[in-house]
Amino acid sequence: MNLDDERTEAVARMWRDHVSLPFPGRLRSVDVAGVELAMLDADVAGHVSFWLDNRGCLDDRRRNALATRERQLDTVIPELTGEEAAYFRHLLDMAVLVLEA
Numbered sequence: 001m002n003l004d005d006e007r008t009e010a011v012a013r014m015w016r017d018h019v020s021l022p023f024p025g026r027l028r029s030v031d032v033a034g035v036e037l038a039m040l041d042a043d044v045a046g047h048v049s050f051w052l053d054n055r056g057c058l059d060d061r062r063r064n065a066l067a068t069r070e071r072q073l074d075t076v077i078p079e080l081t082g083e084e085a086a087y088f089r090h091l092l093d094m095a096v097l098v099l100e101a
Contacts, residue, residue, distance in 0.1 A: 004056060004101065007056075007097055007100070007101055008052070008055075008056055008101075010097060011048065011051070011052060011094055011097050011098060012052060014090065014093060014094045014097075015048055015049070015052060015094065017090070018045065018048075018090055018091070018094065019045075021087060021090075023038065023041055023087070024083065024084045024087055026084070027084060032075075032076040032079045032080070033072075033075045033076055033079060035072045035075065035076050037076065037088070040069060040072055040073065040076070040088075040091075041087075041088075041091060043065065043066075043069050044066065044069050044073070044091045044094070044095050045091070047062055047065065047066040047069070047095070047098065048094045048095070048098055050062060051098045051101070056101050058098065063099065066095055066098060066099060067099060069095060070092065070095045070096065070099060073088055073089075073091060073092040073095065074092070076088060077089055077092060
């Protein structure tokens, strides 16, 4: 198995874990540092799902959008605690792996 296959498997495992987690209810309609958290979650999840469905490919527009969301995750995670922070850190970990591919 090569590095790309390992990365895809890692993201696929993380994705399966992510979709089984409920979005932190307290964070619905909450903005942190000017970022709406529900949209941040949906956008990152959409890009990761697209990447998995398209055999590890993102076009430039999607890659740039995901990179923007990665920076936003870096900003909002320090403002969160406990399970909420862990939920968004999980999104960040997936985003980083996809962007490194």
